Amino acid sequence: MTVDIVILTMSESRLHVLLVRRGEEPFQGMWAIPGGFKRPVETLDEAARRELAEETGVDAASLLTQFGAYGDPGRDPRMSVVTVAYLAVVRDVGEIVAGTDAAEASLVPVGDVLDRKVELAFDHLRIVGDAIERVRVELEVTGVATAFVGEAFTLAELRAVYEAVWGVQLDAANFRRSVVADDGWVIPTGRRAQPGPAGGRPAELYRAGRAWERGGPIHRLPRTWEVKS
């Protein structure tokens, strides 16, 4: 019994996953998602949190959600091992420190992983793929989007999350209208963000409201207000 953890975060408007370079056999030197063996005295959630901290120094405690179990014979060359996979979405990974069993830890664009530019150990490619798919769905149904951004955020930042995860372009005006629709999804803070290097009108800063508990305001299914060109 092992647990493995997929940590997702936004960086440079792209989705990234936290990987560690394996320090031990099997697959020594190859990239993998953090994880390790569960102890009999702890719950699965506790095991996930502990392994993540041990190998990367990241504490994603309350955000870890379980999303799958993998137990194909042969997925681990050593023995028959079933792993339970966890997912956490964070706005800032914080200090990444390679710990036990890990020679190195860093953020990698998920695009590079899915394109196989970065090869993963075990069946971790499949696990990461399932995690992404899960986030795509959760984005529509839950408030996961706010977990990607900070305490205070601009609507452009929030929109970038949807665009990166779904791989679409959204109309800024319509996005604003849907989110601000006075149902309490976002609450203006009164402050404004610093404009980017190219200038532009400074964006208002918002914080997350409580309406996300009932599902998000942005949908992708029958909606097609992606930008044309």
Added chain:
Amino acid sequence: MTVDIVILTMSESRLHVLLVRRGEEPFQGMWAIPGGFKRPVETLDEAARRELAEETGVDAASLLTQFGAYGDPGRDPRMSVVTVAYLAVVRDVGEIVAGTDAAEASLVPVGDVLDRKVELAFDHLRIVGDAIERVRVELEVTGVATAFVGEAFTLAELRAVYEAVWGVQLDAANFRRSVVADDGWVIPTGRRAQPGPAGGRPAELYRAGRAWERGGPIHRLPRTWEVKS
């Protein structure tokens, strides 16, 4: 490592779950969901299918979907056991036969389980509860609804699924319009169903179309067209 299976089906317009009465310790004589130990040479999916067939005689092969793993210490009094839970929605359970390890097998209304009128062994109440919640979500996003009904079905039957699972009343006219919306969710067969004992106009029979793959037509979140009185 064990696998446990939650089988859900509709009976008398109510949601039912397939339970077995345990033939062995621990919890001998108590109701539980079917399940058992995974073998090293098989996948989790195969283990679920095998255990279900062994204990109940039910073959739900292609419909089994994994939805959670449970590994709290103490959930099994004998030892530390992690179980992977599977869910299947079927229109007809078929022949139920109590098999190995099971003294009895039958369908129980989920209401009785959630109300604790029927007590379950281990943490199976929690597992069943999670399964129900999963179905409630899937009903909105996937074509699970069609798995509850037969090959050919009336729109009233399909509507009853949503009403039973969500615990709401839906307007028959609006339900029809949403489902028939010529997007291929249901396809008329040209045949008609037998009216019930109280008479009434005979309903048209439909079969499931391919549009369900892109998500269902019925939503519950911002929608509130439940019947008033």
Added chain:
DNA sequence: GTGTGTTCTTGTCATAGCGACAAGAACCTG
């Protein structure tokens, strides 16, 4: 300062979706 470019914000318009409701159609039983 002034002009140009960029980004965020506000507003308009037309259409599609949908909740509420009423009426008609097709069966039953007695």
Added chain:
DNA sequence: CAGGTTCTTGTCGCTATGACAAGAACACAC
């Protein structure tokens, strides 16, 4: 045939939303 039940069709009005245009607030170059 009368009355009851269930399924089916249709209408009305409101809201949500996709498309698009215009205004506002900044940076930078000159």
